[in-house]
Amino acid sequence: MGERRTFGVFLGAVLMLGIADSLSSPYLALFAADEAGLDPLRVGALASASGLSGIVISAWLGRRFDRAPRRIYAVFACVGGALGYALLTVSRSFEVLLLLSLSLLGVVAVAFPQLFALAQVSLGKTPQARRAAPVLRSGWSLAWALGPLVGALVMTRSGFVGVFWATAGTLLVTALLLLFVPVRRFAAGAVTGEQSKRAPLSWGTTALLVLGVMLFFTSMLAGSLVLPFYVTRELDLPAASLGPLFSACAAVEVVVALALAFLPTWKWLVPGGMLLMVGYFAITMVSRDLTGLLLAQVARGAAIAVVGAAGIVYFQEWMAPATGRATTLFSNATTAGVVIAGLLAGFWLEAFSYRTALALCALTALLGAVAFAGAGTRPDVRLRPAADVPASVLSAEDAEG
Known part of the structure; x- marks a missing residue:
């Protein structure tokens, strides 16, 4: 796959992920309060549980990615999130919602950092890689400009169930796009001399x-x-x-x-x-x-x-x-x-x-x-223009350091 086409796939995946996030995020608290009948304290507990579990899972998978870059982590996050939102359509119990927040809904947070890291590695030393983060971030912003409008339309016609099914479907599209991304593998010892001299x-x-x-x-x-x-x-x-x-x-x-x-x-x-x-x-x-x-x-x-x-x-x-x-x-x-x-x-x-x-x-x-x-x-890093920043080259040895 050409580098431009690969970058286009990443941009599409970020756009889909952002739309999925912006479709459902405005309605989660309202769903917990109105549909599940939870008090404000429990609504807040669900939000905090999802955020905290996302932090833990992201940190764990981030280290695994540095040992061996794989697209499977981002795919796993999207598919898991899709399953979580599908289960939201039939879940009203606080205990079940809390379990979903700690697991399948929390894992969605993994997709965002994994996509950016995967783009940096998969694109290699190309102009697209050097400008990946700002352009992908613009795709995320565009998604948040479009997603709430789509979410409002779906909410009007199909309610919470429709919003959650739409979110699940969009996450599956994101996962499907990622299957077309080639992941470059780097052997241990491929780290540049400048990187190897850096103090932690x-x-x-x-x-x-x-x-x-x-x-x-x-x-x-x-x-x-x-x-x-x-x-x-x-x-x-x-x-x-x-x-x-x-x-x-x-x-x-x-x-x-x-x-x-x-x-x-x-x-x-x-x-x-x-x-x-x-x-x-x-x-x-x-x-x-x-x-x-x-x-x-x-x-x-x-x-x-x-x-x-x-x-x-x-x-x-x-x-x-x-x-x-x-x-x-x-x-x-x-x-x-x-x-x-x-x-x-x-x-x-x-x-x-x-x-x-x-x-x-x-x-x-x-x-x-x-x-x-x-x-x-x-002191040992010379900050360079974004167009000159080399793509990170990962190895198991340095990821452990």
């Missing part, structure tokens, strides 16, 4: 990088939970105005993520993106109409695209040749942020005004930027 990252440096990403995504999701209340109750705008806001954000994400394919993998690019999120909250807090809120979404979309795309490239470059672990570590940091955000947003909305809650989200993003920047610059 210190625990403190890794912790700061992970903390920075986690705090950023905590602020992002907490802000998305606060925003509807701020728009409808503080500014007295109609609920229908929320749709254009999130669509504008997704559109900006696509454009910025594509542009990042041609920008350097600059150390300060990621914390700079985090500061853009601070700017988003600042603009939102002083806005009084839809125009100001739309302007703020430009900053939000750019921030998400920069951290989401450049952040993955940055982790892969610093942790090369362990592509699987690097991508999984980044993905798990985002998942941890999502888990924490739900708890924080609920507390902030209960204890403070909507504008104060947004200010706390801004502070969280600022702390994330400080933590990421505080990791310093690795």
Whole structure:
């Protein structure tokens, strides 16, 4: 299969995975509350269980990927997730839903980092590989611009059951696409001289990088939970105005993520993106109409695209040749942020005004930027433009190190 065709398959798989995620995600909490009759505490427990199990499974499979790159891990995640959503159509018991969240629904989180790591390895040393992360990230953003619209249509016609069956079918299409991806195998000892001389990252440096990403995504999701209340109750705008806001954000994400394919993998690019999120909250807090809120979404979309795309490239470059672990570590940091955000947003909305809650989200993003920047610059790595970053070459020996 040609390199361009292979990249096209990956882009299609990411698009399908993103659509599957965006089809069901807006309705899972509502399903648990309205269909299963669960109280808010149990609804939150299901969300946390799915996120935590995803972190554990992703970390385990990330190490296995570094020992031997295989597409089977991503296929397994998609097929398992499809089965989980199919079972949701007939499950209403909290115990059964909790079991599904800890297993089949949690394993879906594996697909995202595995797809990015697989693309980096499968494409080899090609221009497509060097620009893979930003372009694939733009595909994910595009999926989130389309998926909720499709989900709303399915929900109107077929309810929760229709949404979950549509999600299961889309995940199976993703798995089918991955079967057409050739995986290049690398012998032990194929690591470049530059990579072999790298000293391992210190625990403190890794912790700061992970903390920075986690705090950023905590602020992002907490802000998305606060925003509807701020728009409808503080500014007295109609609920229908929320749709254009999130669509504008997704559109900006696509454009910025594509542009990042041609920008350097600059150390300060990621914390700079985090500061853009601070700017988003600042603009939102002083806005009084839809125009100001739309302007703020430009900053939000750019921030998400920069951290989401450049952040993955940055982790892969610093942790090369362990592509699987690097991508999984980044993905798990985002998942941890999502888990924490739900708890924080609920507390902030209960204890403070909507504008104060947004200010706390801004502070969280600022702390994330400080933590990421505080990791310093690795002396044995020269950060290069995205077009010059070589694809990671994996070996069992180095993956174990």
